[in-house]
Amino acid sequence: MLHLKDPIGTDFELESTPQRIISLVPSLTETLCDLGLEDKLIGITKFCVHPFHLKSTKKIIGGTKKVHYEKIRLLNPDFIIANKEENTEEMVVELRKICPVWVTDIATVEDVMQTITDFGKLFNCRMEARKWNDKIAHNFADFKLFSETLEVRKSAYFIWKNPYMVAGTGTFIDALLQLNKFDNCYKNLDRYPEIDLESLEKEHDPEVILLSSEPYPFSDADAFEIGRNTHHAKTIFVDGEMFSWYGTRLHKSFDYFKKIHSKLV
Numbered sequence: 001m002l003h004l005k006d007p008i009g010t011d012f013e014l015e016s017t018p019q020r021i022i023s024l025v026p027s028l029t030e031t032l033c034d035l036g037l038e039d040k041l042i043g044i045t046k047f048c049v050h051p052f053h054l055k056s057t058k059k060i061i062g063g064t065k066k067v068h069y070e071k072i073r074l075l076n077p078d079f080i081i082a083n084k085e086e087n088t089e090e091m092v093v094e095l096r097k098i099c100p101v102w103v104t105d106i107a108t109v110e111d112v113m114q115t116i117t118d119f120g121k122l123f124n125c126r127m128e129a130r131k132w133n134d135k136i137a138h139n140f141a142d143f144k145l146f147s148e149t150l151e152v153r154k155s156a157y158f159i160w161k162n163p164y165m166v167a168g169t170g171t172f173i174d175a176l177l178q179l180n181k182f183d184n185c186y187k188n189l190d191r192y193p194e195i196d197l198e199s200l201e202k203e204h205d206p207e208v209i210l211l212s213s214e215p216y217p218f219s220d221a222d223a224f225e226i227g228r229n230t231h232h233a234k235t236i237f238v239d240g241e242m243f244s245w246y247g248t249r250l251h252k253s254f255d256y257f258k259k260i261h262s263k264l265v
Contacts, residue, residue, distance in 0.1 A: 001013055001014070001015055002015075002121065004118065004121060004122065006102045006103050006104070007084070007104055007106075007111075007114075008084060008103045010102075010103065012100060012102070014100075014122070017122075017124045018040070018078045018079035018122065018123060019078060020042050020075070020079070021037065021040050021043075021077065021078075021080070021081065021123075022041075022042060022044070022061060022072060022075065022080045022081070023041060023043070023044055023045070023048065023080075023081045024045055024061075024064055024067065024080065024081060024082045024086070024087050024091075025045075025064070025082065025086055025087070025104065026045060026048045026049065026050070026064070026245070027241075027244075028081050028083070028115070028247050029041070029044050029045075029048040030048075030050040030051065030245070030247055030248060030249060031115075031116065031119065031132075031247035031248045031249075032119065032123075033054070034128075034132060034247075034248040035116070035119055035120070035125045035128045035129060035132065036125055037119075037125065038051075040123070041058060042077060043058060043059045043061045043071075043072060043077065044058045044059070044060060044061070045060070045061065045062060045063050045064050045067075046060050046062065046063055047063060047064055050249075059071065059075055061075070064086045064087055065086075065087070065088060065091075066091075067091060067095075069094060069095070072095065073098050077098065077099050078099050078100075079099060079100055079102065079122070080095055080098075080099060080100070080101045080102070081101075081104065082095070082101050082102065082103045083103065083104045083105070083106070084103055084104065084105040085105075085106075085171075087103075102118075102122065106172055106246040107171065107172050107175055108172070108175045109136070109140055109175065109176075109179070111172075112136065112246045112247060112250050113133045113136060115246070115247070116129045116132050116133050116136075116247070116248070117129055117133065132248050132251070135251045136248075136250050136251045139251050139254040139255070140254060143179065143258070146258060147179060147181055150261060152181045153181065153182055153207045154183045154185060154204070154205070154206045154208070155177065155183060155184060155206050155207065155208040156184070156185045156186060156200070156206045156208075156209055156210070157173055157174075157177060157182075157184065157210040157212065158209065158210065158211050158212060158216075158218065158226065159173075159192060159212050159214075159240070160192075160215065160216045161222060163194040163195075164194065164196075164197055164226075165192050165193065165194050165195070166192070166193060166195055167184070167186070167192060168184070168186045168187065168188075168189040168190055168191050168192060168193050169184070169186075169188065169189065169190055169191075170190055170191055171191060172243075172244060172246050173243050173244050174187065176243050176253070177210075177243075179257075180257055180261070182208060182210070185200075185204035185206050186204075197225070197229040198229060200229045200230055201229050201230050201231050205230070205231050205233075206233050207233055207234065208233060208234050208235075208236065209226055209227065209230060209233045209234070209235040210236055210238050211223060211235065211236070211238065212238055212240035212243065213237065213239050213240040213241070214240035214241065214244070215240070223235045223237070236260060238260065239256065242256045242257070
């Protein structure tokens, strides 16, 4: 019998290792595959785009905010992976009528590594989990050395338009901004606040504007519009997956961050 508690405090008692898993979290779908669990993965969301071939080999059960409960029920899963931020509480409550739902809550690099450790225990792949955590820890330590010489730059990370929204405090994106010595202009606002472009220069005057590739794909026209409301801020288009996909993808993020800083020299 395996006794574990998920990050939101739900107790689990598992008599055997789950064999039929559904993932409602794109970055954790990729993580499960990296841990060697692709064969046990039976259902994913339409946003689970890595690995690419999963879309043609696994059942699509909806999105991250709205799922098809009957499709999930018919798949006869014995375990579901969810996330506190990406999935709704109402969804989790309903899905628990079908099978156990493990809810992750990830806001730091350490949370990522703990999630991978938890998966190692849950799905009996401790060795693979340890290997991936070793990779992440190595690249993390290397980047921390690299970042010691970085200049602190006042920054804003945009994720949406109409209305304009940015990453605030309490988010995984904000944690990675801090690692990069990007002083988040909106660190005093919670989660993903809506902002007024006209106040951007007057109240914050950022040095760097980061425009994410997801969930909204910013264009050159967007960059121009935002740039008009700053005092000569440097605008950089960034790969949103590198800043917001918690899981095994994080081991790639640190080298990507180095490339971003080379553009700021």
